[in-house]
Amino acid sequence: MQNFTFYNPTRILFGKGKIAGIADEIPAGSRVLMTYGGGSIRTNGVYDQVMAALAGFTVFEFGGIEANPRFETLMRAVERCREDSIDFLLAVGGGSVIDGTKFIAAARYHEGDAWALLSEQAPIKRALPLASVLTLPATGSEMNAGGVITREATHEKLPFRSPLLYPRFSVLDPSTTFTLPLRQVANGVVDAFTHTVEQYLTYPVNAPLQDRFAEGLLQTLIEEGPKALAQLDDYDARANVMWCATLALNGLIGAGVPQDWTTHMIGHELTALHGLDHAQTLAIVLPGTLRRRRVAKRDKLVQYGRRVWGIDATDEEVVIDQAIERTRHFFESMNVKTRLSDYGIGREAIPPLLEGLERHGMIRLGGHADVTPDISREILELCA
Amino acid sequence: MQNFTFYNPTRILFGKGKIAGIADEIPAGSRVLMTYGGGSIRTNGVYDQVMAALAGFTVFEFGGIEANPRFETLMRAVERCREDSIDFLLAVGGGSVIDGTKFIAAARYHEGDAWALLSEQAPIKRALPLASVLTLPATGSEMNAGGVITREATHEKLPFRSPLLYPRFSVLDPSTTFTLPLRQVANGVVDAFTHTVEQYLTYPVNAPLQDRFAEGLLQTLIEEGPKALAQLDDYDARANVMWCATLALNGLIGAGVPQDWTTHMIGHELTALHGLDHAQTLAIVLPGTLRRRRVAKRDKLVQYGRRVWGIDATDEEVVIDQAIERTRHFFESMNVKTRLSDYGIGREAIPPLLEGLERHGMIRLGGHADVTPDISREILELCA
Numbered sequence: 028m029q030n031f032t033f034y035n036p037t038r039i040l041f042g043k044g045k046i047a048g049i050a051d052e053i054p055a056g057s058r059v060l061m062t063y064g065g066g067s068i069r070t071n072g073v074y075d076q077v078m079a080a081l082a083g084f085t086v087f088e089f090g091g092i093e094a095n096p097r098f099e100t101l102m103r104a105v106e107r108c109r110e111d112s113i114d115f116l117l118a119v120g121g122g123s124v125i126d127g128t129k130f131i132a133a134a135r136y137h138e139g140d141a142w143a144l145l146s147e148q149a150p151i152k153r154a155l156p157l158a159s160v161l162t163l164p165a166t167g168s169e170m171n172a173g174g175v176i177t178r179e180a181t182h183e184k185l186p187f188r189s190p191l192l193y194p195r196f197s198v199l200d201p202s203t204t205f206t207l208p209l210r211q212v213a214n215g216v217v218d219a220f221t222h223t224v225e226q227y228l229t230y231p232v233n234a235p236l237q238d239r240f241a242e243g244l245l246q247t248l249i250e251e252g253p254k255a256l257a258q259l260d261d262y263d264a265r266a267n268v269m270w271c272a273t274l275a276l277n278g279l280i281g282a283g284v285p286q287d288w289t290t291h292m293i294g295h296e297l298t299a300l301h302g303l304d305h306a307q308t309l310a311i312v313l314p315g316t317l318r319r320r321r322v323a324k325r326d327k328l329v330q331y332g333r334r335v336w337g338i339d340a341t342d343e344e345v346v347i348d349q350a351i352e353r354t355r356h357f358f359e360s361m362n363v364k365t366r367l368s369d370y371g372i373g374r375e376a377i378p379p380l381l382e383g384l385e386r387h388g389m390i391r392l393g394g395h396a397d398v399t400p401d402i403s404r405e406i407l408e409l410c411a
Numbered sequence: 412m413q414n415f416t417f418y419n420p421t422r423i424l425f426g427k428g429k430i431a432g433i434a435d436e437i438p439a440g441s442r443v444l445m446t447y448g449g450g451s452i453r454t455n456g457v458y459d460q461v462m463a464a465l466a467g468f469t470v471f472e473f474g475g476i477e478a479n480p481r482f483e484t485l486m487r488a489v490e491r492c493r494e495d496s497i498d499f500l501l502a503v504g505g506g507s508v509i510d511g512t513k514f515i516a517a518a519r520y521h522e523g524d525a526w527a528l529l530s531e532q533a534p535i536k537r538a539l540p541l542a543s544v545l546t547l548p549a550t551g552s553e554m555n556a557g558g559v560i561t562r563e564a565t566h567e568k569l570p571f572r573s574p575l576l577y578p579r580f581s582v583l584d585p586s587t588t589f590t591l592p593l594r595q596v597a598n599g600v601v602d603a604f605t606h607t608v609e610q611y612l613t614y615p616v617n618a619p620l621q622d623r624f625a626e627g628l629l630q631t632l633i634e635e636g637p638k639a640l641a642q643l644d645d646y647d648a649r650a651n652v653m654w655c656a657t658l659a660l661n662g663l664i665g666a667g668v669p670q671d672w673t674t675h676m677i678g679h680e681l682t683a684l685h686g687l688d689h690a691q692t693l694a695i696v697l698p699g700t701l702r703r704r705r706v707a708k709r710d711k712l713v714q715y716g717r718r719v720w721g722i723d724a725t726d727e728e729v730v731i732d733q734a735i736e737r738t739r740h741f742f743e744s745m746n747v748k749t750r751l752s753d754y755g756i757g758r759e760a761i762p763p764l765l766e767g768l769e770r771h772g773m774i775r776l777g778g779h780a781d782v783t784p785d786i787s788r789e790i791l792e793l794c795a
Binding site for chain 1: 417667
């Protein structure tokens, strides 16, 4: 096992009816800015539940945070925080709203151009306290300290993180997900699945507990994901997917093991240049990454095939082939297409994607920093 | 899945060499009381490592905290905290030292007889900040907010907990365990195993992720426990056991599922009256509990037998029989005996044990509070 530090102070309030309890978690007298996205929370009852729970506070609102939240939008919220002397941020929505709210929290006290928090990873010295009411299980942002922000003007999508950005609390009420579009439910399962894979499918370091936790997440997503798609109000399926998505990226399964975020980094370029859903990019890139990297990831690919998919072929090459195809089939069965061509993107799109990776310093990806630009190109060619 | 709240702010510093980093985690200028047990840390190098790391602080010492830490001993440390104006506690040792230090932290600010924190569960309103350097993986105390204290004078052993008692940080350096007596290594594995079972072997509530995490812990302990016994300096085996023991009782696997602490509660009486090691009491009582409760726990016992032990018999009764026997055999293979008679305790000891349970309010144990005193008696008879 590798050395590690694990720290995660976010309080999780899980279950039906838990929104009502948030007033106890926010400092009395706070001026709260409630942030949200396109307004679906106004029609599904979540807005009303949150407002009722916040009755004792001075509440402001900032709606309209997009999927792949934009720097330009968020800087308007930062201005609002300054003007209205906000001292607590409550994100109500999915990963985009929570990521965006983390950026607002950090940018609020940043002097100078806040883009430096992303482009230069300028240190975050102070942040507004924030919390979340999660309505879309997917990114894990509700229980981690990072986020990803897109700059519309330059088609860039960049990550940031700081221990100051852990949500103080996050409410996970599975019943808030009953009204989600099925595309978002499916995307969330693919996202959580890929988060798990990128912390698991690397190389062995004798960390059997982390392996089994990751395998447990994958097996549960494989079982529960289709149930969550099949019946809108299956509370337990939604609850199980929701808890999986949170634990897939809260630091636990990645503690003490190597990680390989190749698929995510390439995927971010696809979203930045072509506007694909984040999960769509993962469903495209992950099978290509696993095919191209089957030698480097051999031991873990065999373990993945045998333990997660129950493939009992004796020939390890067959196990690997089947494991990758089962992964692709799982994504397709969740109605998320897995090839660039499915989204009308041809091979001519590959060079600009590689240029984007290079511009963002993503020239050595992988658990051993051994994914060169040439290998990234070959991965993308396998995604065609 | 059941509703739950999960919160655990303890920072884990895991791996070889991590003790050196503790100075960064303690507030500058702190007056630190270092607490420890029988002095083994003076001979295995841990004392020197801790003292070197604390060079910038004013450090006091309180040694001699016993296994099953005693109220009488701990109250002397509370006096020391007041006299020396201690403002940070650093427990260096195993679960007994950490549990005892949590009690010191709580009792420091308690007005009146601190025994009320145990006997009446008097509210803990304030506590000294504490942290730990773990040298014996077993109880999980390094990453939770509870403890168990024994009163010598009255042979009582009682639990307490408060969110104020999470360690600020805990160092888990597996190499500190190389010099442990094998009996303590084995006890730790049995303790962690039983903690996991008591949050897993109840009844199904459609929480497949929690089930798989628990099964992953049990399988890893079954694999790694014997390795840790067989070779004293097998770093990875010690690391895997250590991380299992922490995650077995940090709130994670118990979130959203029923729990049944029957075995622990009966075991505490055995320690209080007969002085057995905590893990010895668990090794005795768990098989008896599972046998007596095989109907109430039927579904999970079958799942446990099939998934954890790989028992493929079609007859579920056979699966359950074998699962219980494999559990007993595992404890015996770790050199922890599993019957009262192995420790020279006869059936005449059972009535006083039941009286102890009753005196401590433990008259309705189990996940459904359905373990009556009669059932506790039958469990103990099966342990003879």
